Amino acid sequence: MFITKFSSDVNIDTSDQALALSLVFASNLVGTSAIGQLSDRGFNEGLMGASALLASLIHFLMWGLAKTKTGVFVYAVCIGLTNGGFHNCLFSFFSEVSGNNSELFTTIHSLFSFFEGWAILSVGPVGTALLNRSPQVQIQDYAIGRYKYLVAYAGGMTMTSGLLVLIPVMRRSANSLREQVHPQATAPP
Numbered sequence: 299m300f301i302t303k304f305s306s307d308v309n310i311d312t313s314d315q316a317l318a319l320s321l322v323f324a325s326n327l328v329g330t331s332a333i334g335q336l337s338d339r340g341f342n343e344g345l346m347g348a349s350a351l352l353a354s355l356i357h358f359l360m361w362g363l364a365k366t367k368t369g370v371f372v373y374a375v376c377i378g379l380t381n382g383g384f385h386n387c388l389f390s391f392f393s394e395v396s397g398n399n400s401e402l403f404t405t406i407h408s409l410f411s412f413f414e415g416w417a418i419l420s421v422g423p424v425g426t427a428l429l430n431r432s433p434q435v436q437i438q439d440y441a442i443g444r445y446k447y448l449v450a451y452a453g454g455m456t457m458t459s460g461l462l463v464l465i466p467v468m469r470r471s472a473n474s475l476r477e478q479v480h481p482q483a484t485a486p487p
Contacts, residue, residue, distance in 0.1 A: 350460025
């Protein structure tokens with residue numbers, strides 16, 4: 299959402315700002331399609347978690363360290379590719395969680411949609427408030443100074459969502475490993 303403002307603050311001209319925004323959307327289409335193919339094969343929770351964690355790293359590293367037009371363009375492409383994946387896997391995730399219960403599917407989908415809508419609406423005010431905490435642009439600083447809190451917020455939120463999705467995956471893997479190592483411990487008496 300703030301890529302054009304960031305581009306302006308690193309002195310990129312308006313046509314390149316528009317190009318950066320276009321790169322985000324175009325790469326999002328490619329990422330959505332590619333990750334959609336993988337999610338159709340059943341790699342849902344792991345793919346969702348990996349997409350979110352990768353997006354978090356991209357925020358922290360690429361956005362935080364971008365100071366040139368090339369850096370902004372690379373960030374735009376990378377975040378577009380990873381961002382589409384998380385949302386693309388949601389419906390398969392809802393199906394897996396709800397099983398054959400259509401009411402549970404609708405409930406889960408509604409809750410996720412509500413919180414996603416709330417998050418989208420809060421991005422503008424929260425982002426603006428975070429930008430106002432450091433009003434000065436210092437090109438030599440991390441995230442050019444002004445964006446450091448916004449980068450931390452975006453990276454932290456995507457990391458949290460990725461970890462929340464991966465906790466059940468890690469728990470199942472640990473249980474499976476425990477069953478392989480100690481099969482009699484899980485067998486009924």
